[in-house]
Amino acid sequence: MPGDDVVDCHVLVIGSGGAGCRAALEAQQYGDTVLLSRTLTGKGGCTIMAEGGYNAVLNENDSCLLHYEDTLRGGAYLNDPELAEVLVAESPERFFDLARWGSVFDVAEDFVAAQRPFGGQRFNRTCYAGDRSGHEIMATLVEQVRNSDIHQIQEEAAIELLMEDGRAAGAFTLDRDGTPGVIRADAVVIATGGGTQIYDISTNCAAGTGDGFALGWRAGGELVDMEMIQFHPTGAVYPPDARGRLITEAVRGEGGVLKNSEGERFMARYDPGRMELSTRDVVSRAIANEILEGRGTPHGGVYLDVSHLPAAQIEERLPIMLEQYLTFGVDIRTEPMEVAPTAHHIMGGLRISPGCQTTIPSLFACGEVTGGVHGANRLGGNALADTQVFGKRAGEGAGKAAVRKKADYAARLARQEERFARFENGTTPPHEIVSALKRAMWDGAGIFRTKEGLLAAQAEVTRLSALIPKAYGQRGRLECCTVENMLCLSSLIIRGALVREESRGAHVRKDVTQDWMPERSPFGHTIQKGDSCIIEKKGGAA
Amino acid sequence: MKTLTFTVARFDPATDDSPHFEKYTVEVNEGARILHALHAVRDAIDPTLAYRYCCGSGQCGSCAVRVDGEPVLACMEEATEGMVVEALNLPVERDLMVEMESYLSGMEGLVPVGETRLLTRAENDAIRPLRDCIECLACVSGCPALQVAEFSGPTAMRQEMRIALDPRDPRDRVERTVADGLFTCTTCQRCVQVCPKEIKIPGKAIEKLRELANRKGLTLPKHKEVALLVQRTGRSVERIKPTFMEQVPDVIEPVGEVKGEVAFFVGCMYNSRLPETALDMIEVMRRNGYRIHIPKDQVCCGSPLIRTGQTWFLDELKHTNIRVFEKTGCDVVLTMCAGCGSTLKNDYVTPFTVKDVNEVLTEGGFEAPEKLPVRVTYHDPCHLYRGQDVHDPPREILRSLVEEFVEMPARCCGAGGGVRSGLPEEAAELGRQRGEAIEETGAEMVVTSCPFCEFHIAEHTDKPVINITTLLREGYAEKDEGSEEEKAGEK
């Protein structure tokens, strides 16, 4: 193995979304940091797509306690209370970090952040930059990354963690051309984001394939609550290729109303108090139910309407929505949108301490790849805050890691070479495996779940895992690795969903009857490590 | 589902010297975007097809390609039958992927100092329009200045202005931007045209940075001379011969009955350099029934000042012009200079409507001329095509005027934005490239509709460069001659 393809550093950060960039900026203060991403820096991941906003307690009439309670209630009390506490306490400071670095969030008046209402929150605490809030965060962070000495390695993906004596010591990579490389580090931060691309209908970007969950799991890390998948209530249903694309919650925040094909504002039957601004799990189920019971639109959704709002408000506050719909020939100033639930966010993930330490020494994690912060259902606006709060903490934790002798990798690299050889002799085009997987997950592990459906999905995942994805040339290797990761993530979700025999937050088991409210649930986290998957049994977290 | 056949430029650095074109037929959904057509090729035909994408929703800026020559986001633009998809006009890495890293890493980031604070509303409103950039590099790939001069490019200038507007980074980078080619931009608006976020870089960044440069005394000497001339004479061009306005009365009557009435904003170039062309235009308008007012106290529109960042007495010019033209009582102010028209339309708030002569003629209907037996091509003046969105009218006129009209890709000739006077070498290079493009069309003659283009292109081609109204006047003359011959024949 030529030495050219080995990079040594103090901290390796995998992923350049909001969490990864924030972690790298922090880690770089302690030593040489590599920021690795499978896309160009900042161009991959879901942060850049986030539209609605960032939750932070900035108003004196709001309080961290209120934000904390909203977060736990929204999360059906499955959240790790300590993590939720850190989230709400530090979100404002991290918002001001962004402001110091030049972010241009909207202001309500001079020097005062504009904040909009978001579902499940009792105070208007979602800061925004129109409906390109995530883009604003990425633009701000990327400017700072460019100004720094962070070593950016772009369009190169981590395919396996490099382990030594049970600790994380770096990662094996593949670049665009399929050339393997090794990055060795004293500490590693996983910030690879989410993975709802395993579902047929998803809001995620192409990088949302769940690599980090698989990397962490294969390295022996613990994951919690993997069954907790958020289905965002409002995804596009038409045209076919736009299916699943997110219609931001800000549309409802700005006053958009949901109606079924009979013109009824049906949320009145599901959550008369909060109506359209109920939590996402509730609204998603309501919409899914309306469609199941035959009150859906021709394209299989329900109507989301903002046409009663002033055109100027739509143009100023929802420009991206307006633009995206106009390209599909729908003017949302005068016509309703058609929407249906879409797989959006993975609440579960790598188990972390408040210092973002995973259960593997020297391995840190932050952002959507972690579990515990959001419990069984995430509040809109809490994920962007998560990326900044825990991004900083992960970067700091990793930065403070002791300097070690760099690991010996030759033998382990040989195992990767075997993997590539297997792909070269593969049996099935990767995209065929992926499309079968997406359908199986949507049908069996979607919004409404039963043991039977989950077992069917599991059987399909097992079948697909037995196929060997075929690499067309060296450049096809990475896609094959990605397929393996998607299959791995899917089975983690299914196993968690089978073990959790209750309905809670985003996880609905239609085959289970229960007589408790979430706060009284006898269950805690589902915990997976290697082949073991258990559910904690205890009183409610409240 | 539907079937779609289209062409993709393929390039493998290991085996190819230059891209080659492959045709593919695939099944796609109704309403499929270009990106989905590419996915279909990759999944069904060739898994090695290389292209960049991620968000699929116009937010990450990974997927810009050229479709039939025009930069677009593959994930946003609908796929069309027969389209030709190529990489952006930047160094190609493979197939549709271009090298973006080096440009992006060279972009300046905000350097924070001092206290943390949110912005004021005014600061926020000023910066926000410059903040939507998704760094897709469509603008960079299309910028003519960047191809011939030392220029950091449109989005880099956008970023400089964004920093300049931000109180959290008090560095003064004006000298830096000048060194990075601030004055090389011809204000051709190509970057605005191709930007998926429609960011108005020349108006909102480059001209504003030039204002900052002006305050620091960094304006180019030639540009300063022009500003002084305007200040002294109200005109940006020196009088060297009898001007157009010296040759005409205040009101010119049409040939027949009055069909319409307009007031003519002459502009410095037509007034002082090309009065004959302006007279041609007047004849064409008269023949088509227009009464034309020519208020003699009109002054320079201010374009040479705005484009070069010397705006300190701009408001006086605007007031004068608006007052003078309001007095004519005409609802329509006619322009024939692309630069003046664009300035009056975009930089003024006028109580009257401003229309280019091509628009007036085609909207009002014009008398058909005799078709001239020539093969001509048309050069789109930047400030007419992109500055005023006038694309079809001159073509409509030409189709009725010449036997053979051949298109030529629209591109800046290099005359605008003060580049011809300030950086003549750059202007000459762009002019030379235009000359080559003209040659390629095989046309005998180039028609255009802007005095700067006319002047500049004429220096870089051996073909005659002629104003569209001059040619139209010839068409009418030919027609009259023909009918006289006919009459003679009848006798």
Ligand SMILES: Cc1cc2nc3c(=O)[nH]c(=O)nc-3n(C[C@H](O)[C@H](O)[C@H](O)COP(=O)(O)OP(=O)(O)OC[C@H]3O[C@@H](n4cnc5c(N)ncnc54)[C@H](O)[C@@H]3O)c2cc1C
């Ligand atoms: C459409 C949409 C809208 C949203 N809107 C909001 C909102 O308004 N408010 C809110 O709070 N949350 C929102 N969310 C959720 C939120 O955006 C995400 O949870 C969050 O941004 C995740 O950030 P991250 O940094 O963890 O991951 P991402 O931003 O997803 O970044 C992941 C990074 O990892 C890289 N990567 C992945 N795998 C590898 C690998 N193997 N090797 C190297 N690099 C790799 C990717 O290239 C990318 O750079 C939204 C999500 C979506 C999809």
Ligand code: SF4
């Ligand atoms: S206006 Fe034309 S020359 Fe100026 S930056 Fe834009 S594309 Fe380049």
Ligand code: SF4
């Ligand atoms: S300014 Fe527009 S065209 Fe240029 S990089 Fe930004 S988004 Fe793309």
Ligand code: FES
């Ligand atoms: S894929 Fe992100 S802009 Fe097109």
